[in-house]
Amino acid sequence: MVAVVSGYPWRSVFVWIALLPLIWLALFSPWPVGWNGACASLIVLAALICIALATRRMRERRASTQHVLRSIDAALASLPADIKRNTPLVLTIGESGSVLSRVFDKHAVIVTEAAIWVRHDDPSRLMHLADALKRWRGGQGPDAVAWLMTADDATSAVALQAALKRWRVAIHEACRALGYRLPVCVALYGTENGQTPSDYPWFGVSGSTALEMRTTAERIAESLGAFVERAQPDDRQPRAFVAAQLEALVRWGCEAVLPPLQDTQRGAQPLTLHAFGVTAVAGQRARDSLHAQFVAARTALDMPAGAGITQRYPLPLPLIRGIAPQPARRALPGALAHAFAWLAVWFCAAAAASAWQNRALVARVTADMTRYQAIPPTQDAARVDALAAVKQDRDQLERYASMGVPPRLGLGLYRGAPLLPLANRLIASYQPPAPPPSTIELDSMSLFDSGSAKLKSGSNRALVGALEMIKGHPDKRVLIAGHTDSVGSPASNLMLSEARAAAVRDWLADASGISVTRFAIQGYGDTRPKVSNDTDAGRAQNRRVEITLVPDCRDDRGNGFTHGHPACS
Structure with missing residues (x-):
């Protein structure tokens, strides 16, 4: 449902x-x-x-x-005001202008001590009526459907099957609208020519559970037999004749009316039949009806045409009394249950999104810390860039810790708290590389004779310190600059200073095995004196060779530039 x-x-x-x-x-x-x-x-x-x-x-x-x-x-x-909830309400259906007009006359509602009977003859609007009645009674829908049929109204098997199917679909739609399966009572009226007593009872079966179709006809036949046996001698023959016709009507109903309502072919859902009964009324018979043909074929009873309707048809009160009233089914609890179910679905979706974003956060922070730890200390520029990403992660985690976790990471699934101390320890452990040693300044007179660019014997002692500094910084280039005093012409001094720088370069390259391409030489002559050249002491200080380490911005092949160091920008 x-x-x-x-x-x-x-x-x-x-x-x-x-x-x-x-x-x-x-x-x-x-x-x-x-x-x-x-x-x-x-x-x-x-x-x-x-x-x-x-x-x-x-x-x-x-x-x-x-x-x-x-x-x-x-x-x-x-x-009284509460009658509409305390009295069973029965939807009374049937073909328009036929049996309903003989039961209700011109009324739309009949109120009896047993039930409130609401007339309806339009299958297409039965669902709307059931819905309106449930709202009218404050959530308590109709208790049953009474389907009234006159046996002699059906003259065509095709028309009968179409009517049964139409009403069957309408009842199913009404059940879907109400939210529960309505008990169905099928009541057949058999017309009897002449003055039929107005107190003819209903012969049928009803109950709070669905009928057993295999025993329905036999049970009704037993009650018809008991009805004849209880008659007075002078009234037994008329009763027996009517009982025989009603038993034939029961057989016809069980073979032609009830099976289509219980058909489960093509996935159709059967109706819930809780009552079935017949009664005799004064009316006009139709010899060409399906029921008349059935009776003639089975019983050979003569069914002459009647003189017309002489009484109103009774409501099937005894059949309805056997059906249990339906409990109140208010829509609000169902709506609340559905709202809670949607809330549960929403919570699962929110938890899944939160878990996914927490996983992404942990993966990103962990990857940033792992990338920083994988960079060797010698590549300080790359380490600084990686450390900046770790600091951004740390700032974000601290903001969550102080201001609260956003909902997209919340719902008890936040996993960033254990990462905050790890990021802080990693940032605190960073040690910038030691600054490169200051420029080594060598006295030219300890390396060269006056006016000469050839290294003197024993000058290697002065160059050993520079050699150790160069080996300790394999990622740096070596700039060797030569300087002279102002004695002599500027041109000769410039050539002498450059030649002395080249001599120092050659010795350092040979001694260390480092490629000459890592060295750069520059001769400045007397253009950059440290002090005045007016005194012997000043000229002695100006005669020097300076060895300086600079960042190596070229790649290994010397034909390009590496990035990541401020000096290479």
Whole structure:
């Protein structure tokens, strides 16, 4: 059985269903802003369409059943206010202009001590009537459906099957609208020519459970037999004749009427038959009816045409008394259950999104810390860049710790807290590389004779310190600059200073095995004196060779530049 329709707050449920994904998109969605906006627009549009359709259907149902509800209110106006809930309500259906007009006359509602009988002859609107009655009774729907049929009205097998199918579909739609399966009572009227007593009883079976079709005819035949046996001698023959016709009517109903209602072919759902009965009424027989043909074939009884209707048809009161009233089924508990189910679905989606984003956060922070730890200390520029990413992660984790975890990472799934101390320890452990040693300054007179660019014997002692410094920094290039005093011409001094720088370079390259391409030489002559050249002491200080380490911005092949060091920008 599908979800209830009658009294169901569809519009409120649609608003609730639309509100949940909108909250999810705003607080938990891992998607980009553009995707969230597009999805939110589609959700709002779908909710508006559903609300509009629900409002339209509600108005249509109320308009189609308004006249029936007015008739019911008029009929029950003189009764106590709670009669509509305490008295069973029976939907009484049948073909238009036939049996219902003989039972109800011109009334739409009949109130008896046993039930409230509501007339209806339009299968297409039965669902709307059932829905309106349930709302009218505050959530308690009809208790049963009484399907009234006159045996002699059916003259065509095709028309009979079509009518049975039409009403069967209508009853199923009403059940879906109410949210439960309605018990069905099938009542057949057999017309009897002449003055039929008005107290002819109903012969049938009914109960709170579905009927057993195999024994229905036999049980009714037993009650017909007992009815004949209890008759007075002078009344036994007329009763026996009527009983024989009613037994034939029962056989015809069990073979032609009830089986189509219980057919399960093509996935059809059978009706829930709780009562079936027959009675005799004064009426006009039709010799060409299906029932008359059945009786003639089975019993050979002569069924002459009658003189017309002489009495109103009775309601099947005894058959309805055997059906248990339906309990109240209010729509609000069902709507609350559905709302809670949607909330559970929303919570699962929010938890899944939160878990996914927590996993992404942990993976990103862990990857940043792992990348920093994998860089050797010698590549300080790359380490600084990796450490900056770790610091950004640390700042984000500290913001979550101080200001609270955002909903997209919350719901008890946040996993960033253990990463904060790890990031702090990693940042605190960073030690910048020791600055390169200051420029080594060598006295030219300790390396060369006056006016010469050839290294003197024993000058290697002065160059050993420079050699150790160069080996300790394999990632640096070596700049060797020669300087002279102002004695002599500037041109000769410039050539001498460059030649002495080349001599020092050659010795260092040979001694260390380092490629000459790592060295650069520069002769400045007397253009950059440290002190004045006016004194012997000043000229002695100006005669020097300076060895300086500089960043190596070329690649290993010397034909390009490496990046990551400020000096190479």
